[in-house]
Amino acid sequence: MSETRYDFRSDNVGGAAPEILEALVTAGDGTTAPYGDDDHTRAMNAGFSRLFERPVQAFPLASGTGSNSVALASLANRYGAIYCHGTSHINVYECGAPEMFTGAKLVALGGRDFKLQAESLEEALSLAGRGNPTRVQPFALNLTQPTDFGTLYRPAEIAALCDVAHRHGLRVHMDGARFANAIAALDCAPAELTWRAGVDVLSFGATKNGAINAEAVVVFDPGLAKEIPFLMKRGGQVLSKARFVSAQLARYVADDRWLERARQANENAGWLARELAALPGVSMVAPVEINMIFVRLPEVAVTALERGPFHFYRLGRDQRFVCRHDQEPEGMEALVDCVRKALAAAPASRASS
Amino acid sequence: MSETRYDFRSDNVGGAAPEILEALVTAGDGTTAPYGDDDHTRAMNAGFSRLFERPVQAFPLASGTGSNSVALASLANRYGAIYCHGTSHINVYECGAPEMFTGAKLVALGGRDFKLQAESLEEALSLAGRGNPTRVQPFALNLTQPTDFGTLYRPAEIAALCDVAHRHGLRVHMDGARFANAIAALDCAPAELTWRAGVDVLSFGATKNGAINAEAVVVFDPGLAKEIPFLMKRGGQVLSKARFVSAQLARYVADDRWLERARQANENAGWLARELAALPGVSMVAPVEINMIFVRLPEVAVTALERGPFHFYRLGRDQRFVCRHDQEPEGMEALVDCVRKALAAAPASRASS
Amino acid sequence: MSETRYDFRSDNVGGAAPEILEALVTAGDGTTAPYGDDDHTRAMNAGFSRLFERPVQAFPLASGTGSNSVALASLANRYGAIYCHGTSHINVYECGAPEMFTGAKLVALGGRDFKLQAESLEEALSLAGRGNPTRVQPFALNLTQPTDFGTLYRPAEIAALCDVAHRHGLRVHMDGARFANAIAALDCAPAELTWRAGVDVLSFGATKNGAINAEAVVVFDPGLAKEIPFLMKRGGQVLSKARFVSAQLARYVADDRWLERARQANENAGWLARELAALPGVSMVAPVEINMIFVRLPEVAVTALERGPFHFYRLGRDQRFVCRHDQEPEGMEALVDCVRKALAAAPASRASS
């Protein structure tokens, strides 16, 4: 039964892009050294270096939480503070993994559109008690790009935040679980969103955009790379047959299909958001900039959707719909239709929403 | 060039068994819930329950170190001690991951053939200071089966060790990274080597026997299962697309091919060990019971092998050769031949070995 | 020179109350078992049981941060969250010690007068994701009584907060670094402020009210006491000659002098606050309920005080003055006088403050 459902839960509910799957399958030919000392991993590194227009070091992992935690650990001291937005993935949805890997405290700030602002970061850091042994010492800034609510930092915003961070002695980690969607939406070079703006280490996610449990820690500051193999091993993040992740990532960045998929997913969500926003009683929770829609539908519509052949998530009184690149057009139309009909049948519900 | 080499480094240098790869590929069809709430994971659980002849709960992961660390964390208190053999994988080759995940101290004991003995465990635990707040409190016993040197515990040995452990209030974790090789060599039921002998939680490895980064924590004590999802998430061990691991494992235990592969690998190593042991100046470091050979060859032979088309590991003055199920017969013969010729050409070296 | 200064920095800048010092001195007679297995510690326990009108278990320590951290660790799971006010001592001034001892995440809430409110705690806990493995799991509520800004929870407020906490499966820790000042100000029984209102474990501070590095973890739930000796030892909080702390605490609670001292300190601060508040351009940052004054003086007054024979702390643009029970009356008068004169001499400064 579940196969007939239209699935808007997340972008990790789908399978693999054909060329990625093929790269995975052929990576099994022959024998090779384990733990990342192999040609596929070298090809992945070359690919990332091309993509970012400079030599980088990339480390393959299977888990996004692992990737964030290792990246942050590479920046950490042992009595430190990581500054992040209160709604960031590392703060809310990783069950304390960043804390366990780093030993640090996450300091959660607010900020409009689920984004940090340079001014409030500046103020928070100026009150952080640098050098005072009763206070945890700031060492890292986490930027989630796109945010967990699908909003986007512009390159200039990232640069301004990195500038504040660097002036206060922090280094910058970007959580790019949906990095492809950000690049596709902003139409800028990966370098522009990362190291040119001041990002020191990036969690590059591919799983949500057509890969199979394939993530990378991409290090722009060579000094950070040395400790990462130890931090990965200590965190159970080193893969015995790492080449099966590396091969996916090498293929992923070998051409522009990753961006095409992301662009299509973004466009799908844009269409869906416009249609929903035009209906009476519907309010958007966040601007729709990538493939995620956060919306508050009248309850009668939510109930109708839950009866119909749709998968999606409730977040308190709000709802989340995520579009994949291969989202079925008829599913999107059916969803809008279902909401429209539910609202038409129960106009009073608008007031109660 | 490396393709022409005969590779005896490890059993994780190879690819995937065909039926496992196929299961992985087809797992991508349709959409499904992420993080292990899917039909593949349910099929995996059913498969493990069949295999172990009782209901079990199994959790899919990508890393053996992660699997050991999570399993041990499910047993841990916060000021505890894990008893293990000094040569165990968790003690030597996991860069402190078990300690980070558990907060516990590893207490390393000795023991012949790289195995713990019930008597010495009994003695160690009786001196451990149960209830004394200056002492870490024993809570877990780790058994590596097979050991890192390829030796095997018999079911009666496991039962005796588990009995000591349980009487002292410890629970038992088995590190089964090469569980298939143990079952194949001992020709006993998986239940007999585990819960019937007293094992509480098992790290079931499939990666070294034909799977792609596919491991499972298998819980025999239902009380332990409740915390594991949290411990996994906190350790960055939850996979976004977990079904791609679950599908492999479900397929892995669906028939006897996993045991056939393991049996073949064991036999390959047995043949190779007998051939090498018959050569002059060669001494075995450990009895060869599975697919791993630890041997001390005369240096002249080691040097010859390193020149020839062979991959293997040096361990100080010893050497390790691991056989895969698909080890090339001509490679094995070539290896013996190379050693034989080297020894014949330099007879004096035998004395110096 | 510093001896001639009037010191308003903190209540830990002073010495020991005479009877406490005497108890410490006489505790050295004879020999006794180390690590808390002694008659002084037993007397301390009896004293606390009398004070709290029920059997309690108390553990002597030297550090308030250690006391808070151990108390919280006694409540903790391993993937948990401690709810606290954003301005709480454990969140701001303990350099991550509670996190290190517990492995937990501190979740900081807001709240008027630096206090948590039952409604906002209820809301936060209802959104905390109980049972969701991506979320840290709430297990403890921290109440700082008095707060770090000298405000007080009424017994009914504590009871309401504990009720919310308990309904959501949390236990409650009270940080009572200035517990004496709270009891003196509220004029209620210690039981009423703690276990009768639902507090499970209390950090009872005596150092700031006449003792010498003497603190106690007081456990109302006997089930929690069993683990504390291990958690203390693991945290380096067990004292070799614990009796020298226990003897102080036993004496401390043996009569009412601790409350008289606290009452006097509170009254001193009350007088000083009233005098300052009456001056032009002076605004209070927090209501003055105990012996701490948080105030914003015109900058000209702050500068004048810093020239004069006064010690106090700046907190950004605000100032903190803490009164001891033995605060010199002439020092308090001199302080008011200094501020008054500075304001009179520079009336324009009021506007700019």
Add this chain to the structure above:
Amino acid sequence: MSETRYDFRSDNVGGAAPEILEALVTAGDGTTAPYGDDDHTRAMNAGFSRLFERPVQAFPLASGTGSNSVALASLANRYGAIYCHGTSHINVYECGAPEMFTGAKLVALGGRDFKLQAESLEEALSLAGRGNPTRVQPFALNLTQPTDFGTLYRPAEIAALCDVAHRHGLRVHMDGARFANAIAALDCAPAELTWRAGVDVLSFGATKNGAINAEAVVVFDPGLAKEIPFLMKRGGQVLSKARFVSAQLARYVADDRWLERARQANENAGWLARELAALPGVSMVAPVEINMIFVRLPEVAVTALERGPFHFYRLGRDQRFVCRHDQEPEGMEALVDCVRKALAAAPASRASS
């Protein structure tokens, strides 16, 4: 009743030396800054710098376990190994505190007379896998001087061990809980036993030799000192009224009484050991070099002692007697007498011992 017992349990069962107690009492005069920013702490630093014949930085704490843990943490990386003797205090009697403070693994080595040997350390470090990410990385050597069994490293032995350690990139921590007894027994300069031999950081204990919960971390490498205030705070080791510890330590090293007390304690133990060793059926477990005796008495003698007015510890089948500087001579004679009589009355027991 317990007052009439002769107490050989430990050197922390006694009180304070008169001049130390006086220093503590007078430290309460006037007010001073908390947390170690005071004249007493400065005097303590000057005193230690004189004692060690070079500028050092010393940090006051109340707990020996805390001191060891902070000192080791100042040396630690985050995936490291601390090498120590299997019988060392940090490995056996601190309930995992060094592990919690450092995140490191303790690697326990053997060695005659409870001491590490340079050769076996060299061998262990050469096999430690420097640079291999599957292995924890050695960063610290712990020397316990005297050892927990009362044996002593000579300066040349320390120098040889430090030399090995430094060549392998480790730094050296000395646990000097009974440092006074070592200096008194070896009759050498404190500098000679520490930094001149290569020790980087010392846990200097005074509690067991006449102080009240007064310990210091003494840092010889100025680069290490910077992090210690943070590591102390995070470990709950910063004392609110630190001056009461600093004042004791400043007084402790102000003249030679600390050494006289230690010398007397050592001599007391020497006399007692000689007397006991001369009795039939008595065997020494360790050479008696300071104030601790580890001995195996015939069981009949142990039973007799336990009936008589004596306090001491059993360690499995062995016994420990510790002498204080103010050990009552009649108690020592009574102890020898009691053993002698028990052996005379039951000569057969000798064989069964």
